[in-house]
Amino acid sequence: MSALFNFQSLLLVILLFICTSSYVHATFPAIMDRNKTGPLGIFWKAARIGERLSPYVSLCCIAMAVSKLIE
Template sequence: MVIAQTALFNFQSLLLVILLIICTSTYAHSHFPGIMDRNRSGVFGIFWKCARIGERLSPYVSICCIVMAVRTL
């Protein structure tokens, strides 16, 4: 019996998923700001908050992306 691990049980995968959500949300907000700004609360508010993190902490997020790419390779 094979038990598959999800990103919740593997810390490196969880960090990778969080970084991908931040980067994707920031990219989507730069191209479609109206859609992201309308959904500041609720479930889709998470993506707006991730876009804010990506915009304000972009040097740190990019360093984390480079570190995760090197660790993955």
């Protein structure tokens, strides 16, 4: 089943996208800051979400990991 049709998989993809964007922004901030607008701006926006809401994102990642282990 595709991640688009399975809600739990879609949430997992979104969480991984936010975490990866935050990590890349912390490692290479110049690359992300150049592309704040346009199609590549979604990476910058995801990095902002990951930086500003990091406690909630980490709790969601832990909850997703627990739910995957239970499955």
